[in-house]
Amino acid sequence: xxxxxxxxxRKPVKRERFAEEVASELxxxxxxGKLASxxxxxxxxxxxxxxxxxxxxxxxxxALEQEGLVVNTPxxxxxxxxxxxxxxxxxxxxxxxxxxxxxxxxxxxxxxDEITDLRKAHDQFVKAKGGAAQQRSNEEFHRIINRAASxxxxxxxxxxxxxxxxxxxxxxxxWAALAAHHHEQVLVAIEHRDATAARAAMTEHLVxxxxxxxxxxxGKGFWRDAPR
Numbered sequence: 001x002x003x004x005x006x007x008x009x010r011k012p013v014k015r016e017r018f019a020e021e022v023a024s025e026l027x028x029x030x031x032x033g034k035l036a037s038x039x040x041x042x043x044x045x046x047x048x049x050x051x052x053x054x055x056x057x058x059x060x061x062x063a064l065e066q067e068g069l070v071v072n073t074p075x076x077x078x079x080x081x082x083x084x085x086x087x088x089x090x091x092x093x094x095x096x097x098x099x100x101x102x103x104x105x106x107x108x109x110x111x112x113d114e115i116t117d118l119r120k121a122h123d124q125f126v127k128a129k130g131g132a133a134q135q136r137s138n139e140e141f142h143r144i145i146n147r148a149a150s151x152x153x154x155x156x157x158x159x160x161x162x163x164x165x166x167x168x169x170x171x172x173x174x175w176a177a178l179a180a181h182h183h184e185q186v187l188v189a190i191e192h193r194d195a196t197a198a199r200a201a202m203t204e205h206l207v208x209x210x211x212x213x214x215x216x217x218x219g220k221g222f223w224r225d226a227p228r
Contacts, residue, residue, distance in 0.1 A: 018050070018052050018056030018059075018060075019056040019057075019059035019060045019063065020060075021050075022046060022050065022052075022056060022057055022060035023059075023060035023061075023063045023064055026041065026046070026060060026061075026064060026069075026070075027064060027067070027069060027162065027163060030064075030069050030070075030080055031069075031163070031165040033217075033220060033221065033222045035080050036080060037080050037081065037082040037083065038079060038080060038082055039079065039080045040077055040078070040079050041061065041070070041077070041078045041079065041080065043057045043058065043061070043077065043078065061078045064163075065078075065081075066159075067159070067162060067163035068081055068083065068087070068091075068163065069081055069083075069163055084223070085214045085217075085218070085223065088165070088210060088213055088214050088217070089207075089210045089211065089214060091160065091163070091164065091210070092164070092206050092207060092209055092210025092211075092213065093203075093206075093207050093210060094160065095157070095160040095161065095164065095206050095210075096202065096203040096204070096205070096206030096207045096210075097203055098153065098156055098157055098160060099142075099146075099157060099202050099203070099206055100198075100199035100200065100202045100203035101149070101153060101199065102145055102146050102148065102149040102153055102154075102157065102202070103145055103186055103189075103190070103195075103198040103199050103201070103202035104195035104196070104198050104199040105148045105149045105150075105153075105195075106118075106144075106145040106146075106148040106149075106190050106198065107189060107190045107192075107193050107194060107195040107197075107198040107199075108148075108193065108195050109148040110144070110145075110148050110190060114144060114148075115190060115191055117144055118141065118144045118145065118187060118190065119187060119191075121137050121140040121141040121144060122137075122141055122180075122183050122184065122187050124136075124137040124140075125137035125138055125141060125176075125179075125180060125183065126180050134176060138179070141183060145186070145190070145202075164213070165213050165216075165217060174212070175209070175212055178208060178212075179205065179209075182201060182202075182204060182205035182208065183205070185197075185201035185204075185205075186198055186201040186202050186205065189201055
């Protein structure tokens with residue numbers, strides 16, 4: 001085994017969180033392009049690097065297959081799934097449609113105090129300096145909206161969000177300016193209790209984010225043969 005394998009020499013994780021932590025690590029390596037499309041994932045090396053058995057590694061790979069990031073082939077092993085710019089755009093569009101439903105629910109269900117909190121989160125996002133502050137206020141903005149949705153809807157949103165390469169493009173100046181504009185549209189629609197407008201604005205926001213994700217990933221050489 002070559003010494004530069006990206007999942008070697010990782011810190012051990014707690015036994016009860018083995019599968020979750022391995023999935024998180026492999027997901028990041030895939031979305032960062034450190035594990036390339038079509039590359040075989042050495043389950044023994046992953047297990048050895050964490051001092052664990054192969055069982056939680058297999059559980060992690062099953063979870064990643066459900067996210068479309070890994071292909072598990074009987075008797076051949078696990079491979080990084082091949083996905084194109086269109087796959088990324090499609091995922092963001094699906095996410096936008098689901099998040100749009102949550103925004104519509106928010107327009108109908110958020111209390112006046114919750115809408116005030118949503119306005120505060122938006123204002124903090126606009127004023128935030130630096131990626132960490134923007135991330136906190138962005139997460140709070142979406143959290144307030146999403147808690148108006150049903151438990152099942154929130155579960156679907158979480159599943160879709162986990163495998164998105166958002167941290168590869170978010171919180172630069174171009175994204176922040178566009179996101180602030182979209183957030184304002186979503187917020188105004190919710191303040192006016194306009195579920196249709198809130199749904200459309202949220203979907204537009206995430207479709208645009210998908211386009212930015214593709215541009216950022218191409219710029220990082222994620223698709224090595226793709227034109228930039």
